[in-house]
Amino acid sequence: MTASTPAQAETPTTSGVREISVAHSPDSDDAFMFYGLATNKVRVNGYKFVHTLCDIETLNQKAIHEAFYDVTAISFHAYPYLQDNYALMACGGSVGEGYGPMIVAPRPYDLDEIKKIRIAVPGTLTTAYLTLKLFAPEIETAVVPFDQIIPQVVAGNFQAGLIIHEGQLTYSHNGLHRVLDLGQWWREQTKLPLPLGGNAIRRSLGEKAMLTVTQALRDSIQHGLDHREEALAYAMQFARDLDTSLADKFVGMYVNERTLSYGEDGREAIRKLLTMGHERGIIPHSAKVDFVG
Structure with missing residues (x-):
């Protein structure tokens, strides 16, 4: 093409x-x-x-x-x-009808903990990033290509990652835990799809x-x-x-x-x-x- x-x-x-x-x-x-x-x-x-x-x-x-x-x-x-x-x-x-980008990590952090660690994100103009910042404005992030976030978290370079696309269905195959589904969080906050x-x-x-x-x-x-x-x-x-x-x-x-x-x-x-x-x-x-x- x-x-x-x-x-x-x-x-x-x-x-x-x-x-x-x-x-x-x-x-x-x-x-x-x-x-x-x-x-x-x-x-x-x-x-x-x-x-x-x-x-x-x-x-x-x-x-x-x-x-x-x-x-x-x-x-x-x-x-x-x-x-x-x-x-x-x-x-x-x-x-996303009650689902969307997810924060995943090698262990199940609670929501207070996750706000204090550096998270790999797929870009600062993504809706995933915007929703993350609505959830926790103070959270520290680093931009990583979306298809490298899971490997980087698995390798220990980041304590958690914000995943989009097919990673939402495959993260558990890499031994990662879902900490927060932002689509679900958004639904709880607004009663709307994300x-x-x-x-x-x-x-x-x-x-x-x-x-x-x-x-x-x-x-x-x-x-x-x-x-x-x-x-x-x-x-x-x-x-x-x-x-x-x-x-x-x-x-x-x-x-x-x-x-x-x-x-x-x-x-x-x-x-x-x-x-x-x-x-x-x-x-x-x-x-x-x-x-x-």
Whole structure:
């Protein structure tokens, strides 16, 4: 898969086909979501979708500093930093229904203890980091690539780690204990699901193209849900050490009816998360959340 430059995305080609650059993380849930578009099972007349795979923290930074891709997966924590150039698509989100990023450790710390030790985190723009800081503003952190957090904790380089993605299902295989599930903590605090990541679309595409592309993503998600076996087989190449049953479980956690539409409580959760982050001094910008499609 190759990248498309912004200039290519903004200008229709000589054949009259408009290229839309799409970037998402190389994870089984994102792959499942984009299966229809990536394999041309879902097509849109006059549009060509060019896909790039990249880790989420890099995508956050690219969206903030370059507004590089037309459609990009982002952490919700990053949205206030890029909202001038992007709007949120009304579909394509990963939402934890009482589950989410976890603090894991070689031994079962209590919650007072965990606030006093240094925790490996997958990036300061991740929603996992934002939620951790809402839980314990004073906690000390160090950024480690998400796929290295469990190995670094197992090696003894950190007393605990904040894990995302498939690590939520595999940490116990490495002899680690779950200290706190932040999705569960958030549910107890707010009675809402925890919105983790979404897809943003560049405002410069114009309203018509933004709506068309958003509908294309929704159609791709629906296609995956309707053709689960084929979509899961495609997603397995990005499943990182998960067998088929675990990959199916992971995809089910983060690609479902909520991915097709956040729902009123899902939209409320996004706004509440970002408002709390701003009010508590974690996010310097107030969020102006608007949805496309």
